[in-house]
Amino acid sequence: MKDKALINIAIADDHPIMRKGISDIISSFEGFSIPIQANDGRELIEQISKSAVLPDICILDISMPNLNGFETIKEIRKRWSSIKVLALSMYNNEFSIIKMLASGANGYLPKNTNPQHLQRALAAIYYTGYYDSEQAIKNTSGPNQQLKFxxxxIEFLCHCCSELSYRQIGDLMGISVRTVEGYRDALFDKLDIKSRAGLVMYALRNGIMPIE
Amino acid sequence: MKDKALINIAIADDHPIMRKGISDIISSFEGFSIPIQANDGRELIEQISKSAVLPDICILDISMPNLNGFETIKEIRKRWSSIKVLALSMYNNEFSIIKMLASGANGYLPKNTNPQHLQRALAAIYYTGYYDSEQAIKNTSGPNQQLKFxxxxIEFLCHCCSELSYRQIGDLMGISVRTVEGYRDALFDKLDIKSRAGLVMYALRNGIMPIE
DNA sequence: TACAACTACCGTTATTAAACCCATTTTAAA
DNA sequence: TTTAAAATGGGTTTAATAACGGTAGTTGTA
Structure with missing residues (x-):
């Protein structure tokens, strides 16, 4: 009877301690089963492929080796569109949230979430197909207001985090230096920044460019 | 009988899921007790103050609100020099390891460690007063070799992560621009970097400057 | 169809950064 | 005590960056 109602969860996270925490917490809830645990995205995809029963929900860490959260979710969407995805990340900045949801995640939780939120998120995703990550977004360390780029x-901002000169960035983007400088000035304006060093820090601190 | 031998552990980590993982793993070991769990350094210090029995070992996350790992360990050393400290960090870069050990930690583990390592580390610290974090250091994403600064x-590198010009950094450090440029050139040489943007990225990616 | 926003480009000027050259003094180590 | 390294300062030259001023085509949408 009970087995019939079990919600199957798959977990992918490269931190064994974190996996243990997540799985123990979920095990304490009623009606959940965790048939799949993987150390990274690639392992997860492999395990799902071999599995007789598809998981209902995958909990994905964003930063993982081999296949990161963004890549993994795309692979899942391509192969098994019915599987729901809950993204879990250390870096709760607006950009990774938006990127994750844009990639097809059904919900997002920062890692400093508590067990109650996790339970609520899993239930919401299972029964409604979606978890409103509003709270996660409210606590972001990301861009102050509704800064739109x-x-x-954004493309320019990423190239900024390199040793390329603006001229070289222009070559890469197939535009002139002047245009590049135009993007720079627009960002300076929006972000109240006055130097390239400031842009680099902004990009790294807000997850626009990965730290590692 | 058994109680007599229990090793008391205190945990400070701002991720409830992580705390759950750590505590469940330690609970599965023989001879450990976890009387104290805190969400940040300040809470930990408060709880230890009120506690009748001092913990034998504190497990400290490095990045925490209120009191971070570095600050917390200094406070512990000041008040209760007998308490051992095991540092635990997401950012396993050489700098945070060195800084943590220099601050008085008895051992260091990256968060992608497994339960076996955690058990070994706790036992080593309790019985020998020290855990050889060699393995953690080997896996660092930090400076390639034994880069010495x-x-x-280092001071200059930190000021680099700002919008100050070299001249202004010189004023701050009480030296001339030329000298600042000397430090810059030395770093360029050692790190094979050619621009300030590169320095900023290096500092942020290697934990010399905090991301947040 | 207006209108806004995005994209792309251009010029001028001042400041900053970077790539070289170099010397002196102090401090630490061999 | 010689040697090495660190910390400090200087000069020159070129390249890159930053702060202004513009124009024009495209795209999306109210």
Whole structure:
């Protein structure tokens, strides 16, 4: 009887201690089973492939070796569109949240969440297909308000985190230095920043560029 | 009988899931008790103050609100020099390891450690007063080899992560621009970096400057 | 269809950063 | 005590960056 109602969870996280924490917490809830645990995205995909029964929900860490959260979720969407995904991340900045949800996640939780939130998120995703991550977004250390950047500005910001000169960035983006400087000035304005060093820090601190 | 031999552990980590993982793993070992769990350094210090029996070992996360790992360990050393400390960190870069050990930690573990290592570390620290963190250091994403920086170079590197010009950094450090440029060039040389943007990235990626 | 936003480009000027050259003094180590 | 390294300062030259000022085509949408 009971088995019939069990919600199957798969966990992918490269921190064994974290996996233990997540799985023990979920085990303490009623009606959940955790048939799959993986150390990274690639392992997760392999285990799901071999599994007789698909998990209902995958809990994905964002930063993992081999396949990170973003890559893993795309692979899952491609192969098993019915599987729901709950993203879990240390870096609760607006960008990784948006990117994760844009990649097809059904919900997002920062890692400093508590067991109650985890239970609520899993239930919401299972029964409604979606968990409102509002709270996670409210606590972000990300951009202050509704700062909007254009695609090209973000692209430029990423290239900024390198030793390329603006001229070289222009070559990479297929535009002139002047245009690059235009994007720079727009970002300076929006972010109240006055130097490239400031842009680099902004990008790294807000997860626009990965730390590692 | 058994109680007599129990090793008391205190845990400070701002991630409830992580605390759950750590405590469940330790509970599965023989001879350990976890009387204290705190969400940050300040809470930990308060709880120890009120506690009748001092913990034998504190497990400290490095990045925490209120009192971070570095600050917490200094406070512990000041008040209760007998308490041993095991540092635990997401950012396993050489700098935070060195800084933690220099602050008085008896051992260091990266968070992607497994239960066996945790047990070994706790036992080693309790019985020998020290856990050889060699393995953690080997896996660091930090400086390639035994890169050595001088005090002033590190100081300069921190000021680099700002919008100050070299001239302003010189004013701050009480030296001329030329000298600042000297430190910059020394770092460029050692790190094979050619721009300030590169220095900023190096400092943030290696924990010389905090991400948040 | 206006209008806003994004994209792309150009010029001028001042400041900063970077790539070299170099010397002196102090401190630490061999 | 010689040697090495660190900390400090200087000069020159070139390249990159930053702060202004613009124009024009495209795209999306109210």
């Amino acid at each position: 254009t695609e090209r500005e | 001088t005090e002033r170079e």
